[in-house]
Amino acid sequence: AQSVSQHNHHVILSEAASLELGCNYSYGGTVNLFWYVQYPGQHLQLLLKYFSGDPLVKGIKGFEAEFIKSKFSFNLRKPSVQWSDTAEYFCAVVGTGRRALTFGSGTRLQVQP
């Protein structure tokens, strides 16, 4: 079975602060990894994805994530957050032979101006 754990449930930052959201997954084989974002009142949108190759992936809006296979982690980072980054962030995984994403419980990010 595949599972995802997001350790930070609610994060409050001031504008320009750096962000790192933790994500750990559990699966015994090859995985694809994703970060989705849900802005207030909007649908889930893909921020970035890792399929293979360079473990440091860059997404939209200045976000990046690093896949560390030995730690089963895929943490999301942004060097300087903006008020408009206020949203809920979900890490998701799909393993070889599976078709549907498994999501973590999400991290609510609140950026204060």
Place this chain on the structure above:
Amino acid sequence: DTGVSQDPRHKITKRGQNVTFRCDPISEHNRLYWYRQTLGQGPEFLTYFQNEAQLEKSRLLSDRFSAERPKGSFSTLEIQRTEQGDSAMYLCASSLASSDPRLTFRANTEAFFGQGTRLTVV
């Protein structure tokens, strides 16, 4: 808007009533997924279709739930005899999966989500 659309956006129903939701995926997408999301949780997988075939169902999908995708395009999710525990956001997503067996699963798993149907059972 050429994204995934869901109808209705909100549904309030009395306990015991049946409800049906509709999802229209991105037109060229052959995979369609249903998820359920409750407050403070991430989306939980319910079921998925490849074209008109329902290929996987979660244990979360009780006998009161049924999903169809009759022509491989839009899909419906019906909940019979609704219970208060069914109150949630029901999300639909679609993706394009190649039928070419030479392509790995890596090309097939980026899913696009609709805005969801919020169900409240009173």
